[in-house]
Amino acid sequence: MPEETLIAFDYGTKKIGVAIGNTLTRVARPLEIITSVTRDQRFADIARVLAAWQPDRVVVGLPLTTSGQTQYATLRCRRFANQLQGRFGVVVALVDEHGSSMEAQxxxxxxxxxxxxxxxxxxxxxxxALTPSLTL
Structure with a gap:
């Protein structure tokens, strides 16, 4: 697999968490929190991040219920992912974000x-999930 730069978004209606990583080191690190009030400013901030880092792929957290079902927030995140793909032409992957905020705390x-x-x-x-497991 060729090396890819990845940007991840933890989408929220008031704040969007941003992280960066790559497939060579396979390590993710926090980057910033977007707190823009208007939709236009949020997308301008996202455009700034994407222009600065030029990711090969974008990852968006997908809030599912504990049983893996969709909920209202799931639909909002899917819409956000579709907007990223449509506006910026980036490849978007969705990842179950269940418990990510608790783990972050x-x-x-x-x-x-x-x-x-x-x-x-x-x-x-x-x-x-990209890393093949090693067994002896």
Missing amino acids: ELLGSNAPDDAVAAAVILQRYLD
Whole structure:
């Protein structure tokens, strides 16, 4: 598999967490939190991130229920993913984000904003799924 730069988004109606990683190191790290109020400004901020990092692929967290079913938030995230693909022409992968915010809070060990860390958790799940398991 050729090396790819990846950007992940933890989509929310008020904040969007952003993380970056690549398929060479297979490590994700938090990048920033987009807190723009208007839709136009949010997409301008997303355009800035995409232009700066030029990812080969974008990963979006998909909020499913504990039983893996869709919910209202799932539909909003799918719409966001479709908008990213349509506006920016990027390849988008969806990853189950269940529990990513709780995991991010545990990693932070505080009540600090966790959106970018949650995006890194989502991206790390994607990267881990790419890694073939090693057995002896």
